[in-house]
Amino acid sequence: MEFYRSHVLVCGGTPCVLEGCKGVRDALIAEVKRRGLDREVKVVETGCLGPCDLGPVIVVYPEGTLYQKVRVSDVPEIVEQHLLKGRVVTRLVGEAPQAGVVKYEEPTYLGVQERIVLRNCGVIDPESIEEYIARDGYRALAKCLTEMKPADVIEAVKKSGLVGRGGAAFPTGLKWSFTANADADQKYILCNADEGEPGTFKDRLILEGDPHSILEGMAIAGYAVGANKGFIYVRGEYVLSIERLGKAIEQAKALGLLGSNIFGSGFSFDVEIRKGAGAYVCGEETGLIESIEGKRGEPRIKPPYPGTEGLYGKPTVVNNVETIANIPPILLNGPDWFRQFGTERCPGTKVFTLTGDITNKGLIEVPMGITLRRVIYEIGGGIPGGREFKMAQTGGTSGGCLPKELLDVPMDYFTLPEHGSALGSGALLIMDDSHCIVDIAECFMRFFEHESCGKCTPCREGTARLHEIVAKIARGEGKPGDLELLDELGSVMQVSSLCGLGQAAPVPIKTMLKYFRDEFEAHINDRLCPTGTCGI
Amino acid sequence: MKTVEELERIRKQAQAMTRLREGKETTRIVVGMGTCGIAAGARETLSAIMDELAKRNIQDVVVTQTGCVGLCEQEPIVDVIKPGAAKVTYGKVTKEKARQIVASHIVNGQVVGEWVIASA
Amino acid sequence: MEPAAKSAGVCPAKVSEILAKYSRRPDALVSILHDVQKEAGYLSEEAITEIASGLDIPVSKVYGVATFYTLFSTKPKGQYIIRVCENAPCHVLGAKAIVEALEKELGIPMGGTTSDGKFTLEYTSCLGVCGVAPAIMINEAVYGNLTPERVPLILKEYK
Numbered sequence: 001m002e003f004y005r006s007h008v009l010v011c012g013g014t015p016c017v018l019e020g021c022k023g024v025r026d027a028l029i030a031e032v033k034r035r036g037l038d039r040e041v042k043v044v045e046t047g048c049l050g051p052c053d054l055g056p057v058i059v060v061y062p063e064g065t066l067y068q069k070v071r072v073s074d075v076p077e078i079v080e081q082h083l084l085k086g087r088v089v090t091r092l093v094g095e096a097p098q099a100g101v102v103k104y105e106e107p108t109y110l111g112v113q114e115r116i117v118l119r120n121c122g123v124i125d126p127e128s129i130e131e132y133i134a135r136d137g138y139r140a141l142a143k144c145l146t147e148m149k150p151a152d153v154i155e156a157v158k159k160s161g162l163v164g165r166g167g168a169a170f171p172t173g174l175k176w177s178f179t180a181n182a183d184a185d186q187k188y189i190l191c192n193a194d195e196g197e198p199g200t201f202k203d204r205l206i207l208e209g210d211p212h213s214i215l216e217g218m219a220i221a222g223y224a225v226g227a228n229k230g231f232i233y234v235r236g237e238y239v240l241s242i243e244r245l246g247k248a249i250e251q252a253k254a255l256g257l258l259g260s261n262i263f264g265s266g267f268s269f270d271v272e273i274r275k276g277a278g279a280y281v282c283g284e285e286t287g288l289i290e291s292i293e294g295k296r297g298e299p300r301i302k303p304p305y306p307g308t309e310g311l312y313g314k315p316t317v318v319n320n321v322e323t324i325a326n327i328p329p330i331l332l333n334g335p336d337w338f339r340q341f342g343t344e345r346c347p348g349t350k351v352f353t354l355t356g357d358i359t360n361k362g363l364i365e366v367p368m369g370i371t372l373r374r375v376i377y378e379i380g381g382g383i384p385g386g387r388e389f390k391m392a393q394t395g396g397t398s399g400g401c402l403p404k405e406l407l408d409v410p411m412d413y414f415t416l417p418e419h420g421s422a423l424g425s426g427a428l429l430i431m432d433d434s435h436c437i438v439d440i441a442e443c444f445m446r447f448f449e450h451e452s453c454g455k456c457t458p459c460r461e462g463t464a465r466l467h468e469i470v471a472k473i474a475r476g477e478g479k480p481g482d483l484e485l486l487d488e489l490g491s492v493m494q495v496s497s498l499c500g501l502g503q504a505a506p507v508p509i510k511t512m513l514k515y516f517r518d519e520f521e522a523h524i525n526d527r528l529c530p531t532g533t534c535g536i
Numbered sequence: 537m538k539t540v541e542e543l544e545r546i547r548k549q550a551q552a553m554t555r556l557r558e559g560k561e562t563t564r565i566v567v568g569m570g571t572c573g574i575a576a577g578a579r580e581t582l583s584a585i586m587d588e589l590a591k592r593n594i595q596d597v598v599v600t601q602t603g604c605v606g607l608c609e610q611e612p613i614v615d616v617i618k619p620g621a622a623k624v625t626y627g628k629v630t631k632e633k634a635r636q637i638v639a640s641h642i643v644n645g646q647v648v649g650e651w652v653i654a655s656a
Numbered sequence: 657m658e659p660a661a662k663s664a665g666v667c668p669a670k671v672s673e674i675l676a677k678y679s680r681r682p683d684a685l686v687s688i689l690h691d692v693q694k695e696a697g698y699l700s701e702e703a704i705t706e707i708a709s710g711l712d713i714p715v716s717k718v719y720g721v722a723t724f725y726t727l728f729s730t731k732p733k734g735q736y737i738i739r740v741c742e743n744a745p746c747h748v749l750g751a752k753a754i755v756e757a758l759e760k761e762l763g764i765p766m767g768g769t770t771s772d773g774k775f776t777l778e779y780t781s782c783l784g785v786c787g788v789a790p791a792i793m794i795n796e797a798v799y800g801n802l803t804p805e806r807v808p809l810i811l812k813e814y815k
Contacts, residue, residue: 003552003553003586003590003595005556005598005599005600006599007556007557015788018788018791018798018800039586040582040583040586052787052788053787053788053801055788062564062598063600084574084601085570085574085601085603086600086601086602086603087569087603123557124554130546130549130550130553131550131553133543133550134547134550134551136547137547138543142540142543196782198744198745198782198786199745199786200786201784201785204784235784236690236727237727237780237781237784255537255546256537257537262537263537263543264538264539274686275686276686276725277686277728278726278728278780278781279724279726292683293683294683294684294686295685297725298724353786353787355748355786355787356745361786361787362787363787427745429744429745429748431748440747440748443744443747447743447744451781453724
């Protein structure tokens with residue numbers, strides 16, 4: 001292993017890839033070599049560093065200087081000035097709050113963040129198992145297999161208070177115990193990486209930035225419940241995630257961290273990737289199972305739940321990517337360590353994706369229970385263009401919209417539902433006062449009509465009618481009674497739909513009606529858009 | 537992988553490789569790489585330091601560069617900053633002197649007094 | 657850049673080879689369809705019939721799966737498929753103007769294919785690159801931070 005005086009990390013997350021980070025990386029390698037620095041400076045491609053709208057992003061260590069929007073043409077200057085002469089190229093550092101250097105460790109962007117899930121993202125080379133191991137990778141698995149009984153592992157996860165991060169917030173330890181207690185010749189661990197919720201890209205960046213944490217977490221789950229086979233169901237669109245996971249599986253097998261008799265414990269575990277083919281509803285756990293079985297991804301009637309009767313009718317644990325990424329640190333550091341983050345009812349952190357009208361778009365990890373106000377104004381840098389905050393949709397398109405009066409509500413899985421919304425997948429869509437409520441509502445409802453799988457009537461018909469009514473209001477053809485109809489239809493769908501899709505589809509429209517009803521009424525009664533932007 | 541010791545061995549090796557990204561308090565060697573420094577031979581000085589550290593398998597030292605501090609006639613200038621100790625600045629550090637500084641100051645903790653131009 | 661559509665169909669021998677790769681397991685149907693489409697550009701009636709008989713399952717079942725997922729197509733498409741995201745995060749940041757620019761530049765409406773068979777324009781589910789919204793995907797390449805002005809420049813790379 002070589003010793004270098006400087007490491008240059010180039011963000012290789014998808015947003016940066018599409019802004020040209022590959023070219024920047026190649027140019028860096030060539031320029032470093034040309035200047036004869038290749039034995040002193042190492043160029044590493046890493047996972048997402050977080051500030052996606054600033055890509056391509058690179059970080060130079062040991063200083064920890066973060067450069068943004070780096071172009072190939074900037075590379076000679078960075079090499080000449082920084083890597084050779086030690087002078088920070090300030091024009092690429094961005095708008096630092098104070099003059100001078102922005103350190104990656106301490107910019108305002110990361111100030112309030114706690115990194116558990118993203119502990120390795122942007123720090124390691126995701127294609128190197130050694131770098132994962134250097135950051136305590138696979139130590140939790142080793143500890144479980146050599147020092148703990150399966151029941152102890154489940155007990156630790158239960159004690160940690162971890163709840164599912166895909167959106168349903170079901171206690172993970174309890175879920176595992178159902179499968180552990182089921183009597184069967186074969187059990188499965190499924191990692192749900194079918195991240196389809198609009199505005200959500202956390203799982204993609206975890207898979208791209210730290211694929212081994214998922215393999216390790218799944219193996220631990222397998223040991224805990226008695227499963228020796230795992231599947232990761234990844235969206236077909238996530239090309240880079242699939243590629244990096246594939247490499248990680250190969251590396252883990254080569255070192256014997258997957259396969260038979262791991263750590264001489266007698267426990268064996270294998271993981272395969274399954275590629276999705278474009279269906280939002282496959283993010284629902286039984287829809288996902290149907291899809292792996294080669295069928296249309298239509299959700300099953302529950303019960304029975306997958307915990308006892310899942311893939312191929314066998315007991316199956318289905319966990320979200322972020323949930324699984326929490327498992328190794330919990331087992332390594334103990335449940336009490338995990339409980340120091342977040343709130344009593346909802347320990348740990350949450351990864352949020354910031355999108356829409358916000359200065360710093362991208363990925364953040366913060367303690368559970370943080371307020372929307374802190375996320376938007378302390379971490380997100382506020383609303384750009386001198387505009388005012390109007391509303392935020394939490395939890396993706398199936399989450400509710402919150403007005404500015406609710407900016408100080410703590411965001412966790414239990415408090416947001418009290419206000420009609422949900423934490424969901426952690427997508428935060430921020431909208432400024434230039435947007436028309438009805439126009440946005442139509443966009444949401446169009447989505448659900450398209451994604452409804454059609455299996456159950458309340459959802460198939462309901463999503464179409466919700467969209468139809470909202471579209472009419474948007475065209476200026478709304479009539480009195482429409483809003484009451486939307487409310488009523490939404491309530492019926494919430495109680496009678498088969499799966500989460502139909503149950504959640506009315507959530508955004510119901511919260512919009514609750515907090516912005518006057519704007520709908522203006523469209524219906526006065527044929528007028530108060531923001532003047534929707535073209536009515 | 538059959539044993540935990542095996543994992544531990546890979547971990548130790550790999551940690552040495554990635555240590556400088558961890559941002560922990562460690563000894564730093566700072567080489568003045570302004571135009572004057574480079575003109576005075578700071579490139580060779582830096583290379584010699586890197587080489588000497590590698591030869592001695594010293595991996596917990598961070599080597600960085602800085603610009604001109606205004607003492608151009610003293611270039612190449614090298615600072616050694618050990619955690620909890622005052623910064624020691626050496627002047628006119630040739631590549632031979634650089635190797636000596638690594639051996640004496642970094643490894644044995646002995647400041648090479650005769651080459652020191654400032655200590656703060 | 658891999659063209660999306662190579663020929664009008666796929667030869668039975670190739671289908672047979674793909675089926676063998678998955679040991680003719682019906683539960684591998686989604687993966688099989690992925691592979692056949694990659695080979696042929698779309699899932700033709702012949703290919704679907706071939707897969708059904710090879711797996712010994714009803715044609716209706718294969719067709720049902722092929723039409724359930726948006727990444728599969730039972731009709732030939734352009735060489736380059738332009739997938740436009742118009743989900744909320746892209747919508748908020750101006751995806752509508754991108755759609756208009758694409759339609760104008762290509763002279764086709766959403767869902768259409770250019771007469772030379774080069775481009776197909778369609779909506780997609782969220783591409784998961786909302787940090788750089790609005791975004792589109794052309795075959796496997798993703799473009800973000802789009803403005804209507806950038807649209808012709810990007811298309812130029814493919815014309």
